[in-house]
Every structure is written in C-alpha cells, then in structure tokens.
Amino acid sequence: MKRIFVLTMALALLGLCTLGHASPAQAAYDGPKLKFRVAHTTPPGNHITLAFEKFKELVEQKSDGKIKVQIFPNAILGSDRVLMEGAQKGSLEMAVSSTPNMANFSPLYQVFDLPYITSPDKQQQFYAAIDKGPLADYFHKVANDIGLEPIMYAEYGYRNFVSIKRPIRGVADLAGLKMRTTDSTVEVEVAKILKMNPTPVAWGETYTALQQGTVDGEGNTFPHMYGAKHHEVLKYAATTYHNYCMQVMMANKKWWDKQPASVQKVIREAAAEALQYQRDVLYPKNEREAREGFLKAGITIVDLTDEQLDEFRKATRPVWDKFKNVLPDDLVQMVLDTQK
Known part of the structure; x- marks a missing residue:
C-alpha cells in the first residue's frame, strides 16, 4: 500500500510539473x-x-x-x-x-x-x-x-511549355504557336520573342480554348494543368522551367x-x-503524379538538356531589357541575389 501511495504521489507531481511547463504553442486560444x-x-x-x-x-x-x-x-x-x-x-x-x-x-x-x-x-x-x-x-x-x-x-512551381501541335525540343518548335498567356506583359513579351502569338485567356477558359483550337498551347506547371484535366487535350510537353510562380x-x-x-x-x-x-x-x-498522368495520357514529354535550356535562356534574355523602366534595378538584383 505504501508503495502504491508513493507511486501515486510521484505521478501526480509529474503531472503538475508537466502542466507548469506547457509550451506557449499549447496554450488555449483566448481570442x-x-x-x-x-x-x-x-x-x-x-x-x-x-x-x-x-x-x-x-x-x-x-x-x-x-x-x-x-x-x-x-x-x-x-x-x-x-x-x-x-x-x-x-x-x-x-x-x-x-x-x-x-x-x-x-x-x-x-x-x-x-x-x-x-x-x-x-x-x-x-x-x-x-x-x-x-x-x-x-x-x-x-x-x-x-x-x-x-x-x-x-x-x-515552375512553368513548362506544352502544345497540341508538335513536340518541343528547341526554341524553333514554338514559332507560330498561339500561346495562352496570363495578363502579365512579361509573359506576353516572352511569347513574342519566341515568335509565338500570345493569346491572353482566363484560366477557367483555357481547357475549352485548347479543345477548340483557339490556342495551341500554354506555359504552366504539370500539376496545375493535370488537375484542370488539360492532359485530355494536350499532346506534347517540354521541361522548359522558364519561370517560377x-x-x-x-x-x-x-x-x-x-x-x-x-x-x-x-x-x-x-x-x-x-x-x-x-x-x-x-x-x-x-x-x-501529374507527370505520370501526362505520360499515361500519351503526352510526349521532352526533358530538355542543359544545352537546350541554355538556348531558351539566351533567346529570352532580351525580354529583361524591355522592362528596365518598369522593374527597379534593386528589385531585380534582390531576386538575383537569391540565386547565388
């Protein structure tokens, strides 16, 4: 009985100590x-x-x-x-x-x-x-x-170019495509410099635009396109990773x-x-999962090599110069500093 009493008291004291040292994160919400x-x-x-x-x-x-x-x-x-x-x-x-x-x-x-x-x-x-x-x-x-x-x-995530028209292995494969863009003027300029025809379309209308041929492709992440069932109409994709969003x-x-x-x-x-x-x-x-879903849907995915990506980097770099008056140098440098 004495042992049981001592054990009970010890557990009780332990419980009091635990309560006394509860972390602030565990405190009850009082708002x-x-x-x-x-x-x-x-x-x-x-x-x-x-x-x-x-x-x-x-x-x-x-x-x-x-x-x-x-x-x-x-x-x-x-x-x-x-x-x-x-x-x-x-x-x-x-x-x-x-x-x-x-x-x-x-x-x-x-x-x-x-x-x-x-x-x-x-x-x-x-x-x-x-x-x-x-x-x-x-x-x-x-x-x-x-x-x-x-x-x-x-x-x-990082955006990749996709198409319903033809495989994308280099910059030349994008020329002439009607490319869905957002309202971002940078995104529109990227499409222009790659000799595509930029076509701003709201996200909720993009599936229909692809289905009806209003646009030939888009630049987006695999998960975003897969979740919106764009894999049902797309045929080709390339890992261009051309911008982060x-x-x-x-x-x-x-x-x-x-x-x-x-x-x-x-x-x-x-x-x-x-x-x-x-x-x-x-x-x-x-x-x-999205990449696997693309492949199962029969979409051809071209994983671009470093050399192929360099071609895209060089081709799109002039876009930066077009926005020197819009984007402050210190802001651009601040983003670049994260890449060191």
Whole structure:
C-alpha cells in the first residue's frame, strides 16, 4: 500500500510539473469567434488546393474551433483578377492570385515572370528571402500600398511549355504557336520573342480554348494543368522551367488591421505551417503524379538538356531589357541575389 501511495504521489507531481511547463504553442486560444472566406482558382486534388485546406484545418485547430474558414476553390467565385479585386474592395476577406495575374494590381510582381531569373536548384535561398527576408519586406509594402496584406506565398512551381501541335525540343518548335498567356506583359513579351502569338485567356477558359483550337498551347506547371484535366487535350510537353510562380494569399488590409493580435497570430502560424507542409510533402508528390498522368495520357514529354535550356535562356534574355523602366534595378538584383 505504501508503495502504491508513493507511486501515486510521484505521478501526480509529474503531472503538475508537466502542466507548469506547457509550451506557449499549447496554450488555449483566448481570442474572439470569427468566420472568414478564402477564394482561389485551383482545381481539386492540386497541391495548392490541399495547402489551403491544410491552412483551414490548422486555423480551426489552433483556435479551438472558434475561427472558421470557408474555402471557395476551383474558380467558383471567379478568376484570379476578380477574386483579388474582391479582397481589395472588402467583399472577400481573403483571395488568392498567381503572381503573374498580380500584375493587374502592381507591375512589380512581374519581376518573377522574367524568364530564368530563378532556377529550381536555388529554391531554398529563394524561400528564405520571400518568407522572412528582403523580398518579404519589399512585397509587404507593395501589397499594403494596394490595400492588401500578404498572408501566404503558396508554392505554384515552375512553368513548362506544352502544345497540341508538335513536340518541343528547341526554341524553333514554338514559332507560330498561339500561346495562352496570363495578363502579365512579361509573359506576353516572352511569347513574342519566341515568335509565338500570345493569346491572353482566363484560366477557367483555357481547357475549352485548347479543345477548340483557339490556342495551341500554354506555359504552366504539370500539376496545375493535370488537375484542370488539360492532359485530355494536350499532346506534347517540354521541361522548359522558364519561370517560377507563386499563389499569393492576400487579405483585405482594413479587415486584417481590425483583427486582434490573437487572431492574426493563429492565421500567421497556420499559414507558415501549411506552406511548409506544401513545399515538403504536397508539391513533390503532386508533381510526380501529374507527370505520370501526362505520360499515361500519351503526352510526349521532352526533358530538355542543359544545352537546350541554355538556348531558351539566351533567346529570352532580351525580354529583361524591355522592362528596365518598369522593374527597379534593386528589385531585380534582390531576386538575383537569391540565386547565388
């Protein structure tokens, strides 16, 4: 009996010690109840869609269910531009847009569209700069100046050229193709310099445009195209990796500034954790699955060699000169510094 008593007391003391040293992350949420909406254009199953679902899960978990997140995926509420205009005006609390489509709101986002300004083998340096480094600070001000608050730079990936017309093994194979682009003027100039015919088409209309021959191809990531079922109509692809893109989740700034610190903390933490999960787990898995899906659909994928990629780099470099008056030298250098 004495042993049992001593053991019981020891366990009780251990429990008190554990409670006394609980980490701040485990502290109960003491903020208000809240409900907000996030709208994006990404299709079901895509790593971007799954990242926002993870964000929702984490926000609700960290707030003990007091903060509810309503997700509107797959362009249900409109295109990137329409959604971000909603966030700007305050008719939506949060919206998501690709960085090329953010050019509708500030031309400075086009710096990421410059062909080959970043490369897949330097991603960790880039992440550090856009998450908490100089690029994060720079674009925080850019967003605030247009009435938005950046919450999460979700991974989108590197774009590749694809076609319904012919295999792509070099620059010459793109000539004459009607290429779907976003509203980014950089993207349009890239198409022009590669002797394609740029055709801006909203993302939600691209499948039909390919199907009907309104466009002959597009430049996008394999997961994004696969999730939107573009593999059903595409025939050829090449790993051009010609530019990197992000899906930026923005909040209406006035709405964000009204939220107490407890709410902002939960949202920031959830966004950071969801982003890391996306980069480490969701994106690599989705990239593999999309590539396999392309091959199973009979799409010919040409994996370009370093020499072939050099041809694309040299051919598209003059595009940079066309935007010297739009993109400040210090911003371009800031991105280039991430590639060292």
